[in-house]
Amino acid sequence: MTFSSPGGDASATRFRIGTAHCDLIACVLVREGETHRLEPRLAGVLHLLARRGISPVTRDEFLETVWEEDGSDEALNQAISRLRRLLGDASLIRTLPRIGYSLSAPVERAETLPNPAPTSPFQAWLRTGLGFLQRPF
Numbered sequence: 001m002t003f004s005s006p007g008g009d010a011s012a013t014r015f016r017i018g019t020a021h022c023d024l025i026a027c028v029l030v031r032e033g034e035t036h037r038l039e040p041r042l043a044g045v046l047h048l049l050a051r052r053g054i055s056p057v058t059r060d061e062f063l064e065t066v067w068e069e070d071g072s073d074e075a076l077n078q079a080i081s082r083l084r085r086l087l088g089d090a091s092l093i094r095t096l097p098r099i100g101y102s103l104s105a106p107v108e109r110a111e112t113l114p115n116p117a118p119t120s121p122f123q124a125w126l127r128t129g130l131g132f133l134q135r136p137f
Contacts, residue, residue, distance in 0.1 A: 016108045020087045022046060031088050038086075040047055041066050045079045049093065050107045058100040 013024040024047050027103060032116040038046065044066035048057050051095040063071035066079075084090040094104045 012046075012108045016110045017050065017103060018089050018092050018105055019032055020086055021110055023048070029086050036086050039049065041075075042079055042082060045076070046083060049083075049103050052102060053107050054104065056096050056100050056102045060100075062100065100119065 001030060015022055020029050022029050022038075024038075024043050027040065027043045029036045029038055029046075045062060048062060048065060059073065062076050062079075063073075069076060070086050080093055080095075084093050087093070094102050096102060112124060
């Protein structure tokens, strides 16, 4: 399901943008088997973008909604820059000069996130080596 228009499903907390899978409740983004934690404000910026899809979100909306009284243009710029890196494709977030930002790709709802790849030999062993605990004796 795609919710890339205004008035999209605001309750959707798991979705896919490009190759990145996002879970805003858990504050994680999974891309290419790697799990990245999202700080609450970064998750807030991503949520606003996902709710709007290809429709713009103004800078003022971001600052009022995500940062409330603590926000600044610099904080928003840093958040957008970090999201572009995490999404793995800077072109997924479009800058609209003197307006704000929007996504350039559709947002698709996801029921589950892909299983992240183990990041170390120990984690790989935990995932496979302890499988015997789940088997009945």
